Amino acid sequence: MDAAVYHGEGDIRVEEVPDPEIEEPTDAVVRITHTAVCGSDLWFYRGQRDYPTPGRVGHEPMGVVEAVGDDVTHLRPGDRVLAPFAISCGECEFCRKGLYTSCVEDEGWGGEHDGAQGEKVRAPYADGTLVRIPERYADDEDVLEAVLPLTDVMCTGHHAAVSAGVEAGDTAVVVGDGAVGLCGVLAAKRLGAERVIAMGHHENRLEIAEQFGATETVAARGEEAVERAKELTYGGANHVLECVGAESSMDTAFDVARPGGTVGFVGVPAGVEEAAFLGDAFGKNVALRGGVAPVRQYVDDLLADVLQGTLDPSPIFTKTVDLDGVPEGYRAMDERDAVKVLVKV
Amino acid sequence: MDAAVYHGEGDIRVEEVPDPEIEEPTDAVVRITHTAVCGSDLWFYRGQRDYPTPGRVGHEPMGVVEAVGDDVTHLRPGDRVLAPFAISCGECEFCRKGLYTSCVEDEGWGGEHDGAQGEKVRAPYADGTLVRIPERYADDEDVLEAVLPLTDVMCTGHHAAVSAGVEAGDTAVVVGDGAVGLCGVLAAKRLGAERVIAMGHHENRLEIAEQFGATETVAARGEEAVERAKELTYGGANHVLECVGAESSMDTAFDVARPGGTVGFVGVPAGVEEAAFLGDAFGKNVALRGGVAPVRQYVDDLLADVLQGTLDPSPIFTKTVDLDGVPEGYRAMDERDAVKVLVKV
Numbered sequence: 001m002d003a004a005v006y007h008g009e010g011d012i013r014v015e016e017v018p019d020p021e022i023e024e025p026t027d028a029v030v031r032i033t034h035t036a037v038c039g040s041d042l043w044f045y046r047g048q049r050d051y052p053t054p055g056r057v058g059h060e061p062m063g064v065v066e067a068v069g070d071d072v073t074h075l076r077p078g079d080r081v082l083a084p085f086a087i088s089c090g091e092c093e094f095c096r097k098g099l100y101t102s103c104v105e106d107e108g109w110g111g112e113h114d115g116a117q118g119e120k121v122r123a124p125y126a127d128g129t130l131v132r133i134p135e136r137y138a139d140d141e142d143v144l145e146a147v148l149p150l151t152d153v154m155c156t157g158h159h160a161a162v163s164a165g166v167e168a169g170d171t172a173v174v175v176g177d178g179a180v181g182l183c184g185v186l187a188a189k190r191l192g193a194e195r196v197i198a199m200g201h202h203e204n205r206l207e208i209a210e211q212f213g214a215t216e217t218v219a220a221r222g223e224e225a226v227e228r229a230k231e232l233t234y235g236g237a238n239h240v241l242e243c244v245g246a247e248s249s250m251d252t253a254f255d256v257a258r259p260g261g262t263v264g265f266v267g268v269p270a271g272v273e274e275a276a277f278l279g280d281a282f283g284k285n286v287a288l289r290g291g292v293a294p295v296r297q298y299v300d301d302l303l304a305d306v307l308q309g310t311l312d313p314s315p316i317f318t319k320t321v322d323l324d325g326v327p328e329g330y331r332a333m334d335e336r337d338a339v340k341v342l343v344k345v
Numbered sequence: 346m347d348a349a350v351y352h353g354e355g356d357i358r359v360e361e362v363p364d365p366e367i368e369e370p371t372d373a374v375v376r377i378t379h380t381a382v383c384g385s386d387l388w389f390y391r392g393q394r395d396y397p398t399p400g401r402v403g404h405e406p407m408g409v410v411e412a413v414g415d416d417v418t419h420l421r422p423g424d425r426v427l428a429p430f431a432i433s434c435g436e437c438e439f440c441r442k443g444l445y446t447s448c449v450e451d452e453g454w455g456g457e458h459d460g461a462q463g464e465k466v467r468a469p470y471a472d473g474t475l476v477r478i479p480e481r482y483a484d485d486e487d488v489l490e491a492v493l494p495l496t497d498v499m500c501t502g503h504h505a506a507v508s509a510g511v512e513a514g515d516t517a518v519v520v521g522d523g524a525v526g527l528c529g530v531l532a533a534k535r536l537g538a539e540r541v542i543a544m545g546h547h548e549n550r551l552e553i554a555e556q557f558g559a560t561e562t563v564a565a566r567g568e569e570a571v572e573r574a575k576e577l578t579y580g581g582a583n584h585v586l587e588c589v590g591a592e593s594s595m596d597t598a599f600d601v602a603r604p605g606g607t608v609g610f611v612g613v614p615a616g617v618e619e620a621a622f623l624g625d626a627f628g629k630n631v632a633l634r635g636g637v638a639p640v641r642q643y644v645d646d647l648l649a650d651v652l653q654g655t656l657d658p659s660p661i662f663t664k665t666v667d668l669d670g671v672p673e674g675y676r677a678m679d680e681r682d683a684v685k686v687l688v689k690v
Contacts, residue, residue, distance in 0.1 A: 094604055099630055102604035250620075259439055259447035269627050275595075275620040282614050282636040285444055291630035 003118025004326040006055045009047035010334075012327040017056070020114055020122035025071035028126035030081060032063040034148050035116040036317070037329045037341040038085075039178050040245075040268045045330050048270060051111065057326075058117030059085040059109040060151035062144065063345075065130070072126045080138035081130040083116075083123055084295030085109060085152045090128025100296035103128075116151075117326050119345060131299050137307055142314075145342065146306050149183060149313040153340065154302060155295040156266045157183025157313075160241035161191055162298075163290030164264030168192025173229055174214070175253045176243035177205035179316045179340040180266060182212055184241040186313055189213035190305070193239075197232055199225055199252070205339055208315055222248075229256040237261060242290075247272045254280035262287040317342040348463025349671040351400045354392035355679075357672040362401070365459055365467035370416035373471035375426060377408040379493050380461040381662070382674045382686040383430075384523050385613045390675050393615060396456065402671075403462030404430040404454040405496035407489065408690075410475070417471045425483035426475040428461075428468055429640030430454060430497045435473025445641035448473075461496075462671050464690060476644050482652055487659075490687065491651050494528060494658040498685065499647060500640040501611045502528025505586035506536055507643075508635030509609030513537025518574055519559070520598045521588035522550035524661045524685040525611060527557055529586040531658055534558035535650070538584075542577055544570055544597070550684055553660055567593075574601040582606060587635075592617045599625035609635040662687040 003017045020029050035058050044051035062082040065075050075081065087107040088100035095103050107113065107124045114121035123130055131150075137143045157180050166172045172188040174181050177200025188196045189212065198209035199218045206217040218228045230236055236258030242249055245267025253263045254277040263281075265288060280286060305311035319338035321329045322345070329341035348362045365374050380403050389396035407427040410420050420426065432452040433445035440448050452458065452469045459466035468475055476495075482488045502525050511517050517533040519526050522545025533541045534557065543554035544563045551562040563573045575581055581603030587594055590612025598608045599622040608626075610633060626633060650656035664683035666674045667690070674686035 097605060099605045102629060247620075260442060260444045265627070269620070269623045272620045272623055275592075275614070275617045275623075278614045278617055278620075281633065282610070284447060285634075285636035285639070287635075288626065288633040290632075291627040294630070 001119040002323060003115060004057050006044065006051055006053060006057050008053050010045060012045070012057065012330050014324050014326055017118065020120050022067055022069045023122060024124065025069040026125050026127065027069045028065050028072055028075055028123045028130060029067040029120055030061060030063045030123050031066050031120050032061055032116060032118060032345045034062040034144055035343045035345065036060045036148060037326070037333050037343065038152055039180065039333065041330065042334055043268065043270045045334060055111045056113065056115030056118065057110050058115040060148065061109065061116035061121055062148050062151060066120065068126060074127050075130060075132065080133040082133065082147060082151050083130050084155070084299060086295065087124050088128045088296050089125045095128065098294060098297040100294040101292045117343060119323070129296070131303065134307065143307065145317065146312045146314040147303065148342065149316060150299050150302055150306065152295065153179045153316065154183045154186070154313045155298045156180050156293040157243065158187040158298050158302060159290060159293035160184045160243055160264040160266040161187035162264065164239040164241050165262045166191045166193050166239045169194050170239050171195040171233055171237055172239040172241060173197045173199060173233065173237040173256050174241045174243060175199050175249050176267065177202055177209060178243065181243035182208050182316050182339070183313050184243045185209045185212040185214050186311065188241065190311060197229060199229055202336070208339065211315060226252055226255045233258065240264070243267055245269050245272070247274060250277045254286055257284065257286040259284040259286070262289055264290040266290050266293055316340045320344060346464040347668060348460060349402050351389065351396055351398060351402050353398050355390060357390070357402065357675050359669050359671055362463065365465050367412055367414045368467060369469065370414040371470050371472065372414045373410050373417055373420055373468045373475060374412040374465060375406060375408045375468050376411050376465050377406055377461060377463060377690045379407040379489055380688045380690060381405045381493060382671070382678050382688065383497055384525065384678065386675065387679055388613065388615045390679060400456045401458065401460030401463065402455050403460040405493065406454065406461035406466055407493050407496060411465065413471060419472050420475060420477065425478040427478065427492060427496050428475050429500070429644060431640065432469050433473045433641050434470045440473060443639055443642040445639040446637045462688060464668070476648065479652065488652065490662065491657045491659040492648065493687065494661060495644050495647055495651065497640065498524045498661065499528045499531070499658045500643045501525050501638040502588065503532040503643050503647060504635060504638035505529045505588055505609040505611040506532040507609065509584040509586050510607045511536045511538050511584045514539050515584050516540040516578055516582055517584040517586060518542045518544060518578065518582040518601050519586045519588060520544050520594050521612065522547055522554060523588065526588035527553050527661050527684070528658050529588045530554045530557040530559050531656065533586065535656060542574060544574060547681070553684065556660060571597055571600045578603065585609070588612055590615050590617065592619060595622045599631055602629065602631040604629040604631070607632040607634055611635050611638055661685045665689060
């Protein structure tokens with residue numbers, strides 16, 4: 001079968017790899033129909049994060065179950081499924097607690113494991129990891145494209161909003177206009193935020209933020225952006241979603257936070273070397289909550305909303321490629337020609 | 346009158362300064378009877394933090410009201426009072442919210458303002474800032490020495506415990522065996538923690554931690570200390586009190602935190618330049634809460650406990666000096682000859 005493989009900075013190739021097989025009785029094999037390229041993939045693509053070479057890539061799998069191991073009880077071949085970017089056994093302390101990303105079983109997608117940007121994957125702990133999409137929707141392309149972001153970015157944006165403590169009637173500031181930031185806007189609105197202020201650098205993305213319910217947008221940079229956001233919030237917001245993971249965005253998030261407020265952070269910290277934000281956190285008693293999003297904890301709720309048509313993150317996909325187009329997908333994301341790339345395998 | 350004045354690294358002098366006067370109708374003048382030297386004073390004493398030279402020092406005032414301005418309603422000359430290290434108007438959004446350290450009135454002790462290590466201070470916003478000690482206890486020296494830590498370190502340790510989410514039955518780890526860390530142990534026990542594990546480097550201080558209710562102590566350093574604390578907590582603690590503010594202690598706090606746990610931080614960040622702890626915070630979804638302690642919010646509750654004899658942080662004072670002995674007090678703190686120095690003016 002074919003799959004995308006990372007060979008070094010800027011070098012993604014689609015090439016032949018071995019077909020996956022059931023190795024453990026808790027495994028499933030899934031034929032991928034849809035997947036995506038993630039902003040967090042860009043860190044290794046740009047050589048800013050270590051990654052195995054050659055290394056399989058992609059961590060947003062959606063497809064159809066082809067085979068299941070003997071111990072898999074809630075899935076059958078033919079089931080339409082999606083998987084969070086993290087694998088979870090579903091039974092350990094942390095899975096029981098809803099913190100699926102801290103599952104004691106240390107498995108994942110990509111690297112030395114199978115990657116979602118390929119024809120098939122072996123899915124470990126299938127009962128714990130895979131989420132079944134009801135049969136009624138299994139072949140509805142529009143629904144599937146709205147469901148796909150639940151594998152990562154939509155649940156990640158939701159985690160930012162939940163971690164920032166957003167509740168009905170609140171004012172929230174979202175730092176970042178990438179796919180996660182846009183999903184953060186959707187999530188904050190879904191939680192009932194009265195005002196959502198989206199901060200970013202790209203007019204076309206801030207237009208999507210408005211489509212997603214942002215009541216105001218701030219397109220300025222640096223100090224000017226912070227001042228504008230503070231003006232709009234009469235001195236700072238109690239709920240800030242940090243959806244980038246860069247040093248400047250962390251600093252911005254803590255700068256626009258109101259004393260006593262909370263920053264919900266979900267951007268993979270990349271290049272946050274200096275802890276300058278800590279001074280604001282300390283002086284203003286601004287809490288930092290969040291981290292890698294426990295998608296499995298959120299996906300059932302959000303899936304219900306997508307299926308009933310009240311949640312649709314699919315506009316974040318501004319470009320679609322097939323499996324052979326994955327390298328072009330990375331290029332487009334890297335050069336910001338696309339917000340997020342949908343891969344139809 | 347005489348007061349201690351900072352003249353540069355390692356140089357504290359007791360010298361003549363102008364007597365304070367009522368300047369605003371909301372002021373009081375307080376004759377200091379007791380104050381202390383704080384671990385956070387060591388940062389400028391060691392030249393590790395900018396500070397005005399010459400600059401008045403001390404931010405833990407306790408004494409007797411000498412005069413009040415026309416608008417002061419709840420204090421009279423002769424009242425025995427203490428003041429938190431932060432001044433608060435008591436009326437703004439943040440004071441109303443209990444976040445007195447973010448009071449919109451930007452006043453403080455020390456620097457260009459009066460410092461507590463002196464014969465008298467002008468206390469701005471006296472109604473909002475000063476806390477009256479009931480007359481019955483006003484001349485009981487033992488009580489007063491147990492009350493004095495409420496001006497800062499006891500409430501700061503309490504803020505660490507509250508911020509870390511400590512509740513009855515919990516297991517808490519306290520990082521740091523300075524006065525704040527020791528008060529953190531007291532605070533965690535007072536909140537009902539079942540196990541309190543104190544981490545530090547000084548046997549004599551860890552003995553005080555045990556006296557304060559620590560069920561276990563870890564005296565090792567670095568990786569060994571982290572491993573020992575993780576062993577004791579079967580993989581990490583849900584509630585960690587960071588009571589130092591150094592880079593290594595922040596890293597330790599996040600390292601010993603259990604996935605999904607919370608670090609309550611109250612050590613003034615000093616020398617935390619690298620944000621290495623952020624990787625743990627992100628990967629394990631460990632929250633960071635706390636900051637500069639809103640003492641005024643806590644002092645009434647804790648004062649009640651001190652007055653009824655169920656809370657006594659006074660063993661942190663391992664050395665007592667008079668006003669002329671303040672320079673020697675700094676030296677003793679700096680060289681770790683004393684945990685905390687009591688100043689009887």
